[in-house]
Amino acid sequence: MRGVWAIARKDFQSELRSKEAINASVSFALVILLIFSFAFEPTADETRAIAGGLLWIAFAFAGALILNRSFARELQNDCLDAVIASPIAGWELFLGKALASFLLLLVVELICFPVFSIFYGVNLTKAFWPLLLVLILGTWALTALGVTFAALTVNIRLRELMLPLLLYPALSPALMASMTLTTSLLTAGVFGANDQPWLRLLVGFDVIFTALALALIEFVLVL
Amino acid sequence: MSKREKWVYALGVSGTVLLIVNLYRILLVLGDEMQQGAIYRIIYFHVPAAFIGWTLFLAALVASALYLWKKDLAFDGFAASAIEVGWVFCSINLVTGMIWGRIIWGIWWTWDPRLTSMFICWLLYGGYIVLRSAIDDAGQRATVSAVLAIFAFADVPIVFMAIRWWRTQHPSPVLETGGLAPEMRLPFWLNVFVFLLIGLAITLVRVDQEDTQRELEGLRRRAF
Incomplete structure (x- = not known):
């Protein structure tokens, strides 16, 4: 577990020092929220009914910027080879990177929340x-898949294009669940009777894809 | 003629012959369905296409896992071929479904969970095909796509459960509830079999191409 903390701290700290991805991500999320206000009357009741959806679209798009950096950060000076060669297991590397990205995404989302x-x-x-709770579950789904796919695509051409292309369809069940749950919380204030399956789906999604990522990350890293 | 070519011809010819016999039965012998009329016949193509698509995706999953285990590029070639052909069957399923929806529901598409999930899977495996074209190194391409194939297939149970979990406009599965009339059952399952034969024949042709491609790459490496 020490490897996990080491990687997570390294990633989180270097991001906080450079603020490359996080600045871009927050500004991007704000721009998306602005553009949505053109598409829908922002304070109308109908917009409130789809508010959860809007929020998660902004998070998913802005999140891709942070997730893309997760492994691409290591490309300079062949740091990726060094990290892989270090005495840290593949799963520790994955969990560490995922934890750092997760925290960064949560920061972005918590900044966007009051603005929204x-x-x-x-x-x-x-x-x-x-x-x-929904935010944490949904963001973990985004991170677990996103970091795995970032590791998959880090060495290929069109990396920035390929990540969203693969990530969003695979993520869609979790996105659907997060959107539905957020919307019903924003409108009703409590989980409704129909929300239970969605909550279960979200938790199941997190568990399944975290387990898959942990099991397969070793293959991805030692190509 | 290699052994594989013989298989291709055997599967292709028997599939075609059976298809013609079955088409005659479906189009000319069987009557229209009571509520839907002539359009119901799309079920003989729509559902088998989905079955064979999933079968090929499952085969690709197994081949991908075997590749990660054995690191033999032949498994990768098979997985890629199966996914490409499966993706075509998936497209057939979506298009025939849309035609049926236009006639029965009056709309080409509805964002029902089942349709949405099938569309998601279509996008996912489409992403797999695009991803392969973006990687030049054969070993790297094989590993990355094998992992992606496993992730993509994890979506399958969600798709399959979708019809049960969520309220849906999609007709409930007639096969399990025994809603398919007895005289429709034989042509239906025969078409599933025919699609399987034809799907396998095309996959084998595609596997052949992958083998040749690999051989060419090997020769090119030796030449330079």
């Missing part, structure tokens, strides 16, 4: 803790 709340007139405090 102000711009779209949505009350977030009504169901803050359940919302946080």
Whole structure:
């Protein structure tokens, strides 16, 4: 487990020092929220009904920027080879990278939340803790798949294009669940009766794909 | 003629002959369905296409896992071929479904979970095909696509459960509930078999191409 913390701390700290991805990601998320306001009347009731969807589209797009950097960061000076050659197991490397990306994504999302709340007139405090739960589960799904696919695509041409192309379809069940849950929390303030299967789906998705990633990451890293 | 070519011809010819016999039965002998009329016949193509698509994706999953285990590029060639052909069957399923939907529902597409999931899988395996074209090194391509094939197939149970978990417009599976009339059962399963034969024949042709490609790459490496 020490390897996990080492990698996570290294990634998190170097990102906080350079703020490359996180600045780009926050600005990108804000731009998306702005563009959505052109497509829908921002404070209309109908918009509130799809607010969860809008929020997650912004998170998913902005997240790809952070996830792309997760392994691409190591390309300079052949750091990737050094990291792979270091006495850290593949699963530790994956978990460490995932943890760092997860925290960075959460920071981006928590910055976007109040902005979104102000711009779209949505009350977030009504169901803050359940919302946080959905946020954590959904973001972990995004990270677990995203970091694995980032590792898959790090060495290929068109890396920046390939990650979203593969990530979004694979992520869609988790995105659907996160959107539905967020929307019902924003409108009703509590989980509805129909939300249970979606919550289960989200948890199952997290478990399945984290396990798969842990099992397969070794193959990806030692190409 | 190599052994594989013989198989291709055997599968292709028997598949075609059976298809013609079955088409005659489906189009000319069987009557229209009571509620849907003539259009119901799409079920003989729509459902088998999905079955064979999934079968090929499953075969690709097994081949991909075997590749990761044995590191033999022949498994990679088979997995890639099976996914390409499976993806075509998946497309057939989507297109025939849309035609049926236009007639029965009045719309080409509805964002029903089942349709959405099939579309997601189509996109996923499409991504697999695009990904392969972006990698030059054979070993790297094989590993990356094998891992992706395993991830993509993890979507399959979700697709399959979708019809049960979520409210859906898609007709419930007639096969399990025994809703298919007895005289429709034989042509239906025969078409599944025919699709399997033809799917395997095309996959084998594609495997042959992959083998040749690999041989060419090897020769090219030796030449330079």
